[in-house]
Ligand SMILES: Nc1ncnc2c1ncn2[C@@H]1O[C@H](COP(=O)(O)OP(=O)(O)OP(=O)(O)O)[C@@H](O)[C@H]1O
């Protein structure tokens with residue numbers, strides 16, 4: 001089913017209010033946050049003239065008004081009959097009702113009847129659900145509103161309230177407050193409450209270093225579930241060896257997502273596609289953009305999109321894009337993008353993947369939000385040519401196996417990370433011995449050699465490294481044919497990152 005999603009920008013409450021003023025009697029509120037939706041609906045209900053009561057239904061409680069239970073409304077059909085027949089105006093908020101509708105033609109029919117019975121009677125039926133699941137027949141009657149995560153308008157008062165409660169004052173440093181609010185974007189209302197309460201607890205006052213603690217917590221929270229995972233800005237450009245052309249390209253664009261650039265009328269780059277050989281640092285390169293550009297990075301997990309846990313894949317994908325628009329300015333990282341569009345060629349989940357592909361292209365072409373897409377691809381042969389052409393990426397880079405000079409840099413980075421004195425290592429020999437090795441393999445070799453040295457109770461030396469390097473065969477040696485193919489393919493379509 002494809003209902004156009006009405007994003008809640010700029011404000012979810014406003015959209016909901018508008019739907020009510022426009023007299024849509026059946027609403028589908030798409031959200032993980034039942035509490036927040038309940039509060040939103042209650043606040044709108046109170047503000048109407050005359051104010052409306054809010055009834056809540058769940059399979060466990062039946063229909064309730066405050067503490068009062070309405071008898072004989074325990075099952076889905078009974079509650080629909082009650083709402084259709086009762087003359088009392090009000091909001092009827094039904095939780096998890098999509099489960100009752102699924103595969104049940106009687107409930108579907110009664111919902112359609114409810115549309116006509118409730119219309120213009122001051123009665124509103126709201127289904128609240130974290131996933132979008134509705135039969136085709138209800139498409140015309142139901143007004144869908146996606147309640148995205150809290151934005152500035154909701155986070156700012158909550159921050160004021162909690163800083164006041166903990167520190168008996170609000171934050172006067174406007175810049176710090178702005179960073180704090182931005183840092184909390186991407187979390188639900190109750191997650192924000194938990195994070196702030198936990199971090200403020202026992203501290204004498206607000207200080208800007210609290211923001212880093214918040215970002216670390218956000219990373220943990222969004223890792224657990226959700227389509228968008230926040231990635232803490234841990235890596236700098238100096239952590240990536242080689243790829244000077246790519247780095248230069250990124251550096252030139254590092255001040256574009258700013259107020260000044262906007263005022264100067266600079267048009268924003270839309271995205272970057274990095275393809276290349278496995279283990280060469282594509283993912284690492286994406287992570288470095290976040291600190292270079294000073295923008296939050298969110299990773300979209302394509303395997304979650306297809307897991308079914310978020311509804312039909314194309315709906316899940318559209319929701320993720322709507323959510324990321326609301327988080328802007330930000331970076332969106334789509335790792336191994338070919339998994340999302342592979343069906344174009346191979347037919348696996350073909351329908352969904354083709355639609356996802358189309359949705360992505362349209363979104364890329366039309367988006368006016370400050371979202372920069374950094375996509376990576378391994379199986380580049382699976383990418384349709386039109387994806388690269390029409391994908392509207394500002395640049396397509398190919399990350400090849402590192403050159404000798406680049407391998408020197410990679411050794412330096414990882415040896416220094418191990419606390420080694422780089423002067424004690426012959427980088428030229430190391431780089432020559434590691435011909436055809438990728439960055440990940442070099443890192444792994446240093447790791448293995450360190451374990452050897454540790455077991456011998458001596459510091460890591462050249463000898464340990466040379467021994468490890470000579471005992472391992474890099475992947476590229478066993479895959480010469482594939483790598484040759486990838487190179488030929490890529491160099492016709494992309495520019496070399498080195
Ligand atoms: N150019 C490099 N400079 C420094 N470290 C590197 C480089 N390339 C790879 N590494 C190391 O190898 C690790 C793995 O690299 P990364 O995951 O970024 O590769 P990838 O290209 O995304 O691989 P895959 O295609 O398998 O996802 C990095 O975290 C980093 O430690």
Ligand SMILES: [Mg+2]
Nearest residue numbers: 282283335376
């Ligand atoms: Mg990767």
